[in-house]
Amino acid sequence: MKTKLLRILRETKEYVSGQQLCECFGVSRTAVWKMIGQLKEEGYEIEAVKNRGYRIVNTPDVMSSQEILSRLHSEWMGHKCIHLTSIDSTNNYARKIAEEGALAGTLVVADEQTAGKGRRGRSWETPDHVNIMMTLLLRPRIHPGPAPRMTLLMAMAAAQSIRAETGLEAFIKWPNDVVLNGKKVCGILTEMSAEVDYINYVVVGIGINVNQESFPGELARTAGSLYLALGKKISRAALAVRIVERFEKLYETFVKTEDLRELYEEYNGMCINCGRQVQVREPGNVYTGTTDGINEKGELIVRREDGETVCIYAGEVSVRGLYGYV
Amino acid sequence: MKTKLLRILRETKEYVSGQQLCECFGVSRTAVWKMIGQLKEEGYEIEAVKNRGYRIVNTPDVMSSQEILSRLHSEWMGHKCIHLTSIDSTNNYARKIAEEGALAGTLVVADEQTAGKGRRGRSWETPDHVNIMMTLLLRPRIHPGPAPRMTLLMAMAAAQSIRAETGLEAFIKWPNDVVLNGKKVCGILTEMSAEVDYINYVVVGIGINVNQESFPGELARTAGSLYLALGKKISRAALAVRIVERFEKLYETFVKTEDLRELYEEYNGMCINCGRQVQVREPGNVYTGTTDGINEKGELIVRREDGETVCIYAGEVSVRGLYGYV
Numbered sequence: 231m232k233t234k235l236l237r238i239l240r241e242t243k244e245y246v247s248g249q250q251l252c253e254c255f256g257v258s259r260t261a262v263w264k265m266i267g268q269l270k271e272e273g274y275e276i277e278a279v280k281n282r283g284y285r286i287v288n289t290p291d292v293m294s295s296q297e298i299l300s301r302l303h304s305e306w307m308g309h310k311c312i313h314l315t316s317i318d319s320t321n322n323y324a325r326k327i328a329e330e331g332a333l334a335g336t337l338v339v340a341d342e343q344t345a346g347k348g349r350r351g352r353s354w355e356t357p358d359h360v361n362i363m364m365t366l367l368l369r370p371r372i373h374p375g376p377a378p379r380m381t382l383l384m385a386m387a388a389a390q391s392i393r394a395e396t397g398l399e400a401f402i403k404w405p406n407d408v409v410l411n412g413k414k415v416c417g418i419l420t421e422m423s424a425e426v427d428y429i430n431y432v433v434v435g436i437g438i439n440v441n442q443e444s445f446p447g448e449l450a451r452t453a454g455s456l457y458l459a460l461g462k463k464i465s466r467a468a469l470a471v472r473i474v475e476r477f478e479k480l481y482e483t484f485v486k487t488e489d490l491r492e493l494y495e496e497y498n499g500m501c502i503n504c505g506r507q508v509q510v511r512e513p514g515n516v517y518t519g520t521t522d523g524i525n526e527k528g529e530l531i532v533r534r535e536d537g538e539t540v541c542i543y544a545g546e547v548s549v550r551g552l553y554g555y556v
Numbered sequence: 557m558k559t560k561l562l563r564i565l566r567e568t569k570e571y572v573s574g575q576q577l578c579e580c581f582g583v584s585r586t587a588v589w590k591m592i593g594q595l596k597e598e599g600y601e602i603e604a605v606k607n608r609g610y611r612i613v614n615t616p617d618v619m620s621s622q623e624i625l626s627r628l629h630s631e632w633m634g635h636k637c638i639h640l641t642s643i644d645s646t647n648n649y650a651r652k653i654a655e656e657g658a659l660a661g662t663l664v665v666a667d668e669q670t671a672g673k674g675r676r677g678r679s680w681e682t683p684d685h686v687n688i689m690m691t692l693l694l695r696p697r698i699h700p701g702p703a704p705r706m707t708l709l710m711a712m713a714a715a716q717s718i719r720a721e722t723g724l725e726a727f728i729k730w731p732n733d734v735v736l737n738g739k740k741v742c743g744i745l746t747e748m749s750a751e752v753d754y755i756n757y758v759v760v761g762i763g764i765n766v767n768q769e770s771f772p773g774e775l776a777r778t779a780g781s782l783y784l785a786l787g788k789k790i791s792r793a794a795l796a797v798r799i800v801e802r803f804e805k806l807y808e809t810f811v812k813t814e815d816l817r818e819l820y821e822e823y824n825g826m827c828i829n830c831g832r833q834v835q836v837r838e839p840g841n842v843y844t845g846t847t848d849g850i851n852e853k854g855e856l857i858v859r860r861e862d863g864e865t866v867c868i869y870a871g872e873v874s875v876r877g878l879y880g881y882v
Contacts, residue, residue: 350754373869375701378752405752422750426704426731427870428676430747543699544753 231255235265236300239276239286247283291441293339293362293466301471307366307478308337308471318345320365321419321435327367328423328431334369337474346437349419360442361455362466365435366477372488374424377432379528381406381420382497383484384434387477388416389500392438395469396460401502403549404523404530408438409502412552413454415439436473440466452553491526498523507550508532510542557581561591562626565602565612573609617767619665619688619792627797633692633804634663634797644671646691647745647761653693654749654757660695663800672763675745686768687781688792691761692803698814700750703758705854707732707746708823709810710760713803714742715826718764721795722786727828729875730849730856734764735828738878739780741765762799766792778879817852824849833876834858836868 238246238254251262266276266284273290289297295311302308310333317323320338322345327336340363348354356363366384370377385406392400392408392415401409408416416438423430439455441463457463483492490497498504504523509516510532519534529541548555564572564580577588592602592610599616615623621637628634636659643649646664648671653662666689672680682689692710696703711732718726718734718741727735734742742764749756765781767789783789809818816823824830830849835842836858845858845866855867874881 349751351756374704374748378700378750381752420752421756422700422748424704424748424750425675426707426746430677 232265232269233296233299236269236274236286236296239284240289240300242285245279245283245285250283289465289467291359291463291466293341293364293470295339297467298337298339298471301467302474303471304475304478307335307481308474310336312336312338314338314340316340316342316344319343319347319435320363321347321421321433324365324367324433324435325421325423325431328369328433332367334367334431336367337364338367339364339470347419347435348417354417354437356437356439357442360466361440362436362438362470364470365433366474368432368434368481370429370432370481370485372429372485373427374422374429376488376527377422377424377429378420379490380432380434380481380484381418382490382524382528383480383493384418384420384436384473384477385416386480386493386497386500387473388418388436388438391469391472391476392416392456394472395464396456398456398459400500402497402500403552404501404503404521404547405528405544409552410454410456410459413458414452414553415454415456415459434477438469440464440469489526490524490528494524494526494528502552503530503547503549509548509550509555510540511546511548558591558595559622559625561588562595562600562612562622565610566615566626568611571605571609571611576609615791615793617685617789617792619667619690619796621665623793624663624665624797627793628800629797630801630804633661633807634800636662638662638664640664640666642666642668642670645669645673645761646689647673647747647759650691650693650759650761651747651749651757654695654759658693660693660757662693663690664693665690665796673745673761674743680743680763682763682765683768686792687766688762688764688796690796691759692800694758694760694807696755696758696807696811698755698811699753700748700755702814702853703748703750703755704746705816706758706760706807706810707744708816708850708854709806709819710744710746710762710799710803711742712806712819712823712826713799714744714762714764717795717798717802718742718782720798721790722782724782724785726826728823728826729878730827730829730847730873731854731870735878736780736782736785739785740778740879741780741782741785760803764795766790766795815852816850816854820850820852820854828878829856829873829875835874835876835881836866837872837874 275288277285277287295313298311317340320340324338342358343363346354385402388408389400389402403409406418407414419435422432441457442455445453501523503521509518519532521532533539601614603611603613621639624637643666646666650664668684669689674680711728714734715726715728729735732744733740745761748758767783768781771779827849829847835844845860847858855869859865
């Protein structure tokens with residue numbers, strides 16, 4: 231009910247009268263007044279003007295499920311939203327509930343991660359309450375092989391949403407970093423549980439440095455935040471919701487063909503690797519080349535300096551001018 | 557120590573003297589006598605002849621870790637063996653300990669499964685203490701894409717081990733049923749947890765109807781056991797150990813090339829689909845054809861009746877003459 235109230239207040243340009251709200255919820259004026267009071271306690275600034283009604287003036291930067299759901303306009307993704315004040319990692323939590331049968335599209339958000347994960351079991355630490363930590367649980371009826379490519383979709387959704395929310399030119403560093411002003415502001419971790427020809431579930435987790443004001447030590451050279459790039463703080467919930475909505479569209483397109491044939495040009499348009507010198511590090515092999523981006527499988531096509539063209543499925547690729555590679 | 561004692565007793569053709577055992581373990585005669593007593597309590601028949609020593613006469617059909625480890629001659633696989641009297645499913649258990657960091661090669665065996673799993677979340681029920689239920693935990697450093705093919709390796713290991721233990725001609729029905737006298741005696745469930753380019757772990761679970769004496773109702777038409785085919789009971793531990801040893805070899809070969817190029821001919825030699833009419837059922841599409849077996853990717857190559865050759869990655873394929881398909 232509070233979610234619906236928030237949605238009405240947010241989506242009405244002018245004041246909403248207490249009478250309207252009473253009718254809408256089928257409750258008394260006192261009950262409406264009580265709900266408004268609860269929202270105020272949670273940090274929402276709500277103006278009440280006699281004979282006109284209520285108007286939302288300011289929204290706290292919270293990731294509560296009511297805040298997210300009251301903003302969300304997706305078809306199905308994120309309609310079940312679980313907000314955790316503290317968790318080891320949102321991916322771990324999503325995997326746990328996936329094992330227990332949670333629905334596809336479930337969104338897990340957290341204020342605090344005690345054991346945030348990066349790729350390959352690396353740890354990822356982030357301060358509480360200022361950044362986005364969230365995971366989408368999906369159960370695509372596609373082959374397991376291409377499913378990990380959903381990580382590229384999330385990078386696209388994040389870059390596009392950051393552009394829309396901040397007006398800043400966010401880029402993707404292949405495969406799935408999001409880069410602002412040459413600094414990494416976003417990491418994505420996709421994990422899959424699958425049988426031979428059947429996906430149990432995929433969890434796509436994303437961490438975004440949103441309102442973080444500074445980074446300790448060495449990290450400051452390579453890591454940035456939206457706040458540091460924009461000079462002001464933004465609503466994490468608004469960005470998170472936009473990402474879910476955008477990801478849903480990309481996902482629907484992807485699962486139709488099980489590849490990126492309808493998406494890779496869009497990806498390449500935001501890919502910071504394109505046209506730049508890249509350095510590819512494989513076990514026992516390092517070489518440089520240039521790239522125009524990915525193919526429909528999501529592989530990075532690299533023209534090596536020796537003239538050969540190779541498709542890189544995964545691995546460590548540095549981009550000249552980024553993260554200290556000069 | 558009991559594992560070592562069992563191994564010594566088993567691997568010595570003649571009697572092992574109490575003196576030898578004392579020296580071997582550095583304990584007193586009384587201590588040896590106590591251990592022998594414990595084994596007897598567990599169902600081992602051990603003959604003690606004065607002035608000659610001890611000899612193992614009969615081994616109970618148990619799947620205890622001491623029974624398995626005392627038989628095992630693998631390089632590394634199964635060296636850590638966890639025996640559970642009752643568990644929901646050995647795959648679930650293996651996945652749980654994998655999340656907690658259990659070593660590659662860990663073998664999980666159970667006497668009883670309360671929620672045995674088949675493919676795609678189907679349930680699989682089996683009576684307690686007569687069949688094999690076991691799962692191997694692996695962490696191959698290969699790409700996630702080909703990893704589910706390990707299910708074919710397990711089918712090979714099972715068919716070969718059944719042949720070796722029983723002398724019966726076990727066949728593989730692609731991809732991973734094992735068939736004896738036209739009846740299914742074995743199911744395999746491979747599950748993987750992976751990131752984009754990194755495998756967290758793979759669990760390969762196998763259930764084999766070993767000493768089951770009958771099957772209820774409809775199941776009796778399609779399901780069989782080694783006992784029903786052979787007419788006598790065999791040691792589950794002996795078969796389980798042989799499978800682990802054989803699987804280890806196949807696994808080592810597989811991970812070198814990340815495909816079946818060195819194994820597919822061996823597989824095809826045991827594949828019951830080969831040379832037979834098969835019916836392929838895909839969503840919205842059913843057709844018949846013949847096959848000579850799999851390619852190096854593990855795909856079944858089917859020559860359709862219309863002359864076209866297709867490679868089937870996964871799916872439902874019936875073999876004429878099997879499981880009621882006539």
